[in-house]
Amino acid sequence: MRYSLIPKIKYLLRLLVMLPLAPILYWQGQRIKANIPDLPEAEKNRTGVIGDKIDAINILYLGESSIAGVGVQDHRNGLAGVIAQTIHKHCQRGVNWTVVAKSGFTARQVKEKLLPQIPGQFYDLIVIGLGANDTFQLNSPLKWRSSFLEIVQNLRAKHGSAKIVIANMPPIKWFPAFPPLVRWLMTGQIRLLKKSIEDFPQKLEGVYFLKESIRMVKLKKPNGKIFRHRDLFSDGVHPSKMAYRIWGEQVATYILEKVMVKT
Numbered sequence: 001m002r003y004s005l006i007p008k009i010k011y012l013l014r015l016l017v018m019l020p021l022a023p024i025l026y027w028q029g030q031r032i033k034a035n036i037p038d039l040p041e042a043e044k045n046r047t048g049v050i051g052d053k054i055d056a057i058n059i060l061y062l063g064e065s066s067i068a069g070v071g072v073q074d075h076r077n078g079l080a081g082v083i084a085q086t087i088h089k090h091c092q093r094g095v096n097w098t099v100v101a102k103s104g105f106t107a108r109q110v111k112e113k114l115l116p117q118i119p120g121q122f123y124d125l126i127v128i129g130l131g132a133n134d135t136f137q138l139n140s141p142l143k144w145r146s147s148f149l150e151i152v153q154n155l156r157a158k159h160g161s162a163k164i165v166i167a168n169m170p171p172i173k174w175f176p177a178f179p180p181l182v183r184w185l186m187t188g189q190i191r192l193l194k195k196s197i198e199d200f201p202q203k204l205e206g207v208y209f210l211k212e213s214i215r216m217v218k219l220k221k222p223n224g225k226i227f228r229h230r231d232l233f234s235d236g237v238h239p240s241k242m243a244y245r246i247w248g249e250q251v252a253t254y255i256l257e258k259v260m261v262k263t
Contacts, residue, residue, distance in 0.1 A: 039070050057087060
């Protein structure tokens with residue numbers, strides 16, 4: 001697959017811009033690490049089922065902390081459970097799911113360490129969630145694309161009939177834990193990563209990419225007050241239960257409208 005060098009050039013230019021800011025960014029990065037609690041991954045229902053197992057839709061979730069459910073204790077309240085519940089509700093079919101994810105992993109680490117852990121069973125659908133850690137580590141778009149492409153090709157080779165859905169990128173521009181300068185720089189970085197894989201659906205059969213940004217709509221609390229962005233993040237970075245519901249329903253709606261209609 002040919003790859004445009006434009007994201008690579010923009011990446012190098014961004015590094016040059018960041019170089020004079022390195023001392024400030026280092027100091028702010030240390031403060032962020034010190035102030036963010038070390039939340040565990042969701043442990044309950046890494047494998048789960050909703051509804052009847054007969055003729056159920058089998059889903060594999062693969063990726064980093066958002067897929068691992070950091071911020072909630074039960075995957076039923078994370079992306080896996082919300083997507084499964086929404087599909088079950090609209091299709092009136094059972095949904096089985098399996099989560100293979102690790103907080104802090106980049107695309108390269110997922111390729112090297114998680115792909116071998118995937119159970120060798122049949123999947124109708126594979127949902128991939130990546131991007132945050134490659135952004136934080138300032139990994140180049142070229143390396144990110146290469147690792148992501150190998151992930152998709154490996155999944156296609158082993159689970160040929162499964163539809164592969166790349167979830168939308170994490171909403172770094174809303175992370176309350178990040179000061180404005182860090183948010184601005186990280187938002188630019190994640191846009192470069194996103195741009196570098198936008199052609200996957202056109203060039204890879206059965207691959208879909210939800211490019212639209214996550215819509216953190218204005219939701220009202222039981223007392224009538226509007227949720228603020230800070231209410232949607234459990235630790236200033238990872239989604240809260242409410243944010244997982246918003247994000248999961250958006251991914252599920254995309255799957256129902258763009259993917260399952262073609263299965």
